[in-house]
Amino acid sequence: MPKIVKTDAEWRDLLSPLAYEVTRKHATERPFTNDDFPSAPGSYHCICCGAVLFDQADKFDAHCGWPSFNKVGSAAAPVGESQDTSLGMQRTEVHCTDCGAHLGHVFPDGPLPTGLRYCINGVAIEFRPGEASGNGTGTGTGSDGGPYDGSGTGG
Numbered sequence: 001m002p003k004i005v006k007t008d009a010e011w012r013d014l015l016s017p018l019a020y021e022v023t024r025k026h027a028t029e030r031p032f033t034n035d036d037f038p039s040a041p042g043s044y045h046c047i048c049c050g051a052v053l054f055d056q057a058d059k060f061d062a063h064c065g066w067p068s069f070n071k072v073g074s075a076a077a078p079v080g081e082s083q084d085t086s087l088g089m090q091r092t093e094v095h096c097t098d099c100g101a102h103l104g105h106v107f108p109d110g111p112l113p114t115g116l117r118y119c120i121n122g123v124a125i126e127f128r129p130g131e132a133s134g135n136g137t138g139t140g141t142g143s144d145g146g147p148y149d150g151s152g153t154g155g
């Protein structure tokens with residue numbers, strides 16, 4: 001159960017119409033509507049409850065029109081997954097477990113090392129500069145940024 005529970009009317013009051021439709025009604029924003037986030041260091045927060053979800057360091061340009069991340073911001077980030085079979089597709093939906101906000105979907109076609117692509121509705125997240133997590137988990141693998149064709153391995 002989410003920690004933060006509000007009525008539809010309360011959410012509607014708090015959020016923009018698009019943010020409400022996306023996060024509370026599982027809508028998907030049109031591509032390239034909210035993909036112009038700054039590139040400065042910072043973190044991405046749930047638009048509904050402010051929880052830290054993703055880190056700028058994990059954002060990459062997937063050229064799909066939605067902000068895309070290689071992984072969640074930290075092990076403690078409240079990002080949950082559920083199976084979504086709507087539209088006749090088998091997809092993995094991701095949401096904020098603190099408040100239940102629908103964020104987007106995660107696909108297994110991202111760049112290494114995770115191979116994941118968190119495809120997130122820009123309207124569902126809020127960028128806050130200068131809050132990059134300083135947890136020393138990065139090991140500096142010396143990536144040269146070369147293109148990687150992450151072709152999936154089908155079952």
Ligand SMILES: [Zn+2]
Nearest residue numbers: 046049096099
């Ligand atoms: Zn939230």
